[in-house]
Each structure stands twice: as structure tokens, then as C-alpha cells.
Amino acid sequence: MSKLLIKGGSSLRGEYRVKAAKNAVLPIIAASLLTNEKCEIENVPNITDINNMLKIMRSLGANVSFEESVIEIESKEPLRFSVPTELAKELRSSVFLLGPVLARIGKAAVAYPGGCDIGVRPLDIHIKGLQEMGIAVEESHGVIYCDATRLKGADIMLDFPSVGATENLMMVASLAKGRTRIRNAAKEPEITDLQNFINAMGGKVSGAGGSTIVIDGVKELHGCHYRPIPDRIVAGTLLIAAATCGGKISLFDSQPEHIEPLLFKLSKSSCVLDVRSDKITLIAERRGRNFDKLETQPYPGFPTDLQSPMMTLMAVSEGTGVIVENIFETRFRIVRELIKMGARITVKDRTAIVRGVKDLEGAAVSAGDLRGGAALVIAGMKAEGYTTIENARHIDRGYERIEDIMNDFGADIKRLQ
Ligand code: UD1
Numbered sequence: 001m002s003k004l005l006i007k008g009g010s011s012l013r014g015e016y017r018v019k020a021a022k023n024a025v026l027p028i029i030a031a032s033l034l035t036n037e038k039c040e041i042e043n044v045p046n047i048t049d050i051n052n053m054l055k056i057m058r059s060l061g062a063n064v065s066f067e068e069s070v071i072e073i074e075s076k077e078p079l080r081f082s083v084p085t086e087l088a089k090e091l092r093s094s095v096f097l098l099g100p101v102l103a104r105i106g107k108a109a110v111a112y113p114g115g116c117d118i119g120v121r122p123l124d125i126h127i128k129g130l131q132e133m134g135i136a137v138e139e140s141h142g143v144i145y146c147d148a149t150r151l152k153g154a155d156i157m158l159d160f161p162s163v164g165a166t167e168n169l170m171m172v173a174s175l176a177k178g179r180t181r182i183r184n185a186a187k188e189p190e191i192t193d194l195q196n197f198i199n200a201m202g203g204k205v206s207g208a209g210g211s212t213i214v215i216d217g218v219k220e221l222h223g224c225h226y227r228p229i230p231d232r233i234v235a236g237t238l239l240i241a242a243a244t245c246g247g248k249i250s251l252f253d254s255q256p257e258h259i260e261p262l263l264f265k266l267s268k269s270s271c272v273l274d275v276r277s278d279k280i281t282l283i284a285e286r287r288g289r290n291f292d293k294l295e296t297q298p299y300p301g302f303p304t305d306l307q308s309p310m311m312t313l314m315a316v317s318e319g320t321g322v323i324v325e326n327i328f329e330t331r332f333r334i335v336r337e338l339i340k341m342g343a344r345i346t347v348k349d350r351t352a353i354v355r356g357v358k359d360l361e362g363a364a365v366s367a368g369d370l371r372g373g374a375a376l377v378i379a380g381m382k383a384e385g386y387t388t389i390e391n392a393r394h395i396d397r398g399y400e401r402i403e404d405i406m407n408d409f410g411a412d413i414k415r416l417q
Contacts, residue, residue: 002393003416004403006380008362011247012409016238018254019045019069021231022398024190026093027167028197028228029053032073033062033100034175035201037223041071045231045400048393052091059084060101074223079104085111085143095126095164099171102135102148112142125165129156133169133176153178153217161186161298166213167194173215174203180215187211188299189258193229200224232258233305233371234399235280239263240309241378241406243271243284244316249409250281261302265291265310269317290314290321290356297326308334308375314354315343316382323352334372337365341379341387359384366390370398377402381411388416 020043029050032039044050044066054064054071060083062075081101088094088111101108112123123144127137134150153176158165166186171194173180185191187209195208201224204216235254242249243266256263256275263280267273269288274281291314296304304327314321315338325331332352335345340363344355362385367373373395380387389395392415395402403413 002391004377004380004389004392005414005416006362006377006387006389007412008381008383008385008387010245010381010410010412012242012245012249012406012411013247014409015250015252016405016408017252018230018235019043019400020228021190021193021233022047022049023163023233024193024228025050026053027096027171027190027194028226029057029071029073030093030096030100031171031194031197031201033057033060033075033079033097033104034171034198035221035223036074036076038072038074039201039223040225042069042225042227044069044071047396047398047400049091049093049397052087053093056083056087056091056094056097059087060097081105081107082109083111093164095123096168096171098126098130098144098146099168102130102146102151103172103175106148108146110144112144125158125160125162126168129158129165129169129182130172132156133172133180135172148172151176153180153215155181156183158182158184160184161211163188163191166191170194170198170205170213170215173217174198174205174221176217178217180217182213182215183211185211185213186298189229189232189255197224197226197228200226229258230254233303235259236262236303236306237309237374237399238405239266239280239282240306240313241381242282242409243269243288244313244378244382246284247410248281248283250279252279254280256280261300262306265294265302269313288313288317290317290319290354293322293324295324295326304328304331305371307331308371309378311335311345311352311354312338312375312378312382315345315356315379316358316360317356319356321354321356323354325350325352331372333368334375337376338379340365341383361385362387364388364390367392367394370394374399374402377406377413381406381413
């Protein structure tokens with residue numbers, strides 16, 4: 001069911017234990033293909049992106065179960081090398097499968113992947129890196145075909161620290177002959193988590209979290225049991241929701257060091273934060289001041305995935321703030337929807353100017369992408385009256401029944417249809 005009805009006006013109170021990060025679990029599921037032994041991944045949220053990834057794993061021939069937050073994957077031969085187009089179109093992360101399928105089977109075919117509709121998401125950095133490792137890449141009718149007969153370690157310099165390309169190359173390199181260096185690598189915590197997972201399988205990866213990652217290829221990897229890092233974007237979304245609606249919430253299992261830029265911003269608003277290693281508490285008692293400037297950057301800068309929720313907070317803060325989106329050019333699509341709710345936002349190219357209003361009004365809006373959808377939920381909870389959000393299925397890709405999470409905090413959200 002894909003439509004939410006929100007009655008606005010509640011402040012948020014309560015506690016939440018954050019589950020594993022979607023963006024860590026997806027590449028980890030892909031990396032489990034690097035061994036024919038069983039891998040267990042725990043504390044996993046039941047969200048559409050992960051279920052779609054598991055469908056792809058099954059279509060490749062892996063044995064998969066997902067029960068009580070634990071995924072078990074065993075991918076014994078024979079495995080298929082081709083990802084079905086209709087599944088790949090559902091999920092951009094299907095591109096991660098290129099690396100492990102190539103390392104394991106020697107060839108791979110993946111349709112140009114889908115996922116959130118947030119602008120052009122090219123694959124040139126992935127493809128260039130694979131080619132530097134000796135992999136032949138061809139594209140025909142929207143499908144990428146790769147042959148890894150000449151796979152070997154290589155010295156690679158990424159043109160931009162792409163998260164997905166860094167992960168893809170780490171996976172293929174972990175079974176390639178020789179040493180691979182990925183320079184200008186992405187530094188996101190999910191990259192370090194993938195390194196730790198590959199090493200738990202017996203791999204030799206070091207340097208993640210810094211700008212150069214070194215991978216010494218090994219002959220084979222083995223199964224393992226793994227608990228991925230908590231979802232910093234879910235944690236951030238909930239903190240922003242409480243900052244917007246007011247109230248007091250605590251998050252457990254939320255590694256605050258992964259969301260430092262957000263905590264810093266929120267502490268400059270009117271929020272009171274108590275940050276401990278295992279618990280973050282946020283108290284918001286009055287309307288906050290707007291941020292002069294919020295600019296998205298690769299990690300450790302402010303994450304693009306939290307930019308849309310922050311836009312909702314800024315839309316109701318005091319004074320005017322500016323947002324600069326440097327990663328995905330079309331992440332401003334929710335502006336049109338927020339304006340329907342009474343927000344005062346203007347956009348030029350990658351910059352949005354947000355003039356804070358005192359109140360939003362409930363309206364009929366539509367989610368165009370995952371994080372924009374979450375931002376609309378926050379707007380609906382803050383607004384006066386009722387808001388409906390069409391296409392809530394986008395939100396389900398990354399949040400485990402967002403209405404249950406928010407209702408436990410005291411919100412009033414119903415799922416219709
Ligand atoms: C990952 C996250 C996503 C997050 C993004 C940036 C997952 C599953 N998704 O996406 O939630 O918003 O990081 O933190 O982990 N680019 C190219 N060529 C390429 C690859 C990327 O030009 O070959 C561009 C993209 O269009 C985008 C920028 O680089 O403008 C960042 O993309 P990337 O870091 O690759 O993000 P994803 O891995 O797709």
C-alpha cells in the first residue's frame with residue numbers, strides 16, 4: 001500500500017533502536033557472492049531495497065533466507081552471471097553485483113540500473129575502474145556486459161570519490177591477482193564496513209575511511225557472521241523530524257561519529273543534544289533559527305541523503321537559509337511539494353533559498369524519491385491539518401514502515417490503499 005495520511009501537529013517523544021544501514025547492507029549482500037560458503041548478516045531492516053537485492057541474489061542462484069532481521073546467503077555453483085533486467089531496473093545497487101559476479105564467475109551482465117529518480121546517475125567511474133583492472137566492458141541495448149578473463153590488480157585513480165564505484169572495485173579486487181590501489185576513494189562509513197566484511201571473510205583490504213584503499217587479492221574467501229553499522233541516514237532523519245516537530249527523542253545504536261555534521265548543525269539551531277557513544281538524545285522546545293548555509297559534500301561533509309529532510313526543517317525555521325546540493329542535481333524536486341504546503345523556497349541551479357514560515361499547511365503531495373518522501377512525512381507531521389503522500393512506496397525502499405516508527409513517537413499517520 002502506497003499512500004500515507006498524516007494528521008499534523010504532534011510533537012515527538014520516545015526512543016528508537018537504529019537497525020543496520022541500508023547502504024552498508026546492500027554492498028555486503030553483493031559481497032557475499034565472493035564465497036561459496038554461508039554468510040550471515042544480522043540486524044537487517046525489512047525494506048524494499050534489501051528485499052529486491054535478495055530477489056536478485058536468488059535469481060543468480062544463491063540460497064537466501066531473511067527471517068527475524070537475519071539474512072543468510074549461500075551461493076554455491078552453478079551461478080548465473082546475468083542479472084534479470086526487470087530486477088536491475090528496480091534497484092541502482094544492482095550495479096554492485098558487477099564486481100562480485102566478475103570476480104566469482106569471470107563474466108557478468110547487468111542492465112543499466114534504476115533506483116531513485118534523482119537525476120542522471122552515470123556509471124563511467126565504475127566502468128573506467130573495471131577496465132583498468134583488465135576487464136573488457138561493452139554496453140548494448142541498455143545492458144553492460146563484462147569479461148574478466150584478464151582480471152588483475154591495478155592502480156586506479158577515481159575522477160570523483162563515488163561510493164558505489166569504490167565498493168564495486170573493492171569487491172572485484174578482493175579476488176583479483178595482485179594488489180589494487182583505489183585512490184581518491186569514497187570515505188563513507190559504509191566503505192569501511194564493506195572492508196570489515198571482506199576482511200571477516202578472509203580478505204586483505206586496508207585504508208578504508210582514508211583516500212587510498214589497498215586490496216591484496218586472495219585465492220578464496222570464506223563465510224562469516226556480520227553485524228553492519230547502524231543506519232546514519234535513518235538516525236539523522238528521526239533527529240531532524242524531532243527538531244522540526246518539537247519534543248524529546250533518544251536513539252540507541254546510532255554511532256554519533258557518523259553524523260557529526262548533522263549534530264553540529266542541529267546544535268546551532270535551538271536543539272539541545274546529549275550525545276553519548278551508545279545514545280543520542282535531542283530536545284527541541286522552540287522554533288530554531290535557520291542555517292546560513294547547508295552544503296552537501298562527500299563524507300565527512302554533510303550527506304546529500306539528509307539534505308531533503310533538512311529542507312523541511314529549514315522551511316519552518318526562523319529567518320532565511322541557503323542549501324547548496326553538490327552531489328545529485330535533482331534532489332530539489334520536493335520543493336514543488338513543500339510549496340504546496342506553504343513553504344517559501346526558490347531554486348536556481350544547485351542552490352535553494354529557504355525563507356522560513358511559521359507553519360505549514362496540510363496538502364496532497366507526492367513522494368518522488370526515497371529521502372524526499374521522508375522529508376514530506378516530516379512536513380506532514382509538522383503541518384496544520386491533514387496531508388496525504390502518494391507514492392509512499394519510495395519511502396518503503398529505505399525506512400521500515402515509517403508510519404510505525406513515527407507513530408511510536410506520537411505521530412498520527414495511517415497507511416491508505
Ligand atoms: C550512494 C548511496 C546514496 C548516496 C550517494 C552519495 C548506496 C546504495 N547509495 O549512491 O544513498 O546518496 O552514495 O552519498 O550506497 N557518478 C558519476 N559516475 C559514476 C558514479 C557516480 O558521475 O560512475 C556521480 C553520480 O551521478 C553522483 C555522484 O557521482 O552525482 C555520487 O554518486 P555515488 O557516490 O556513486 O553514489 P551512489 O553509490 O550511487
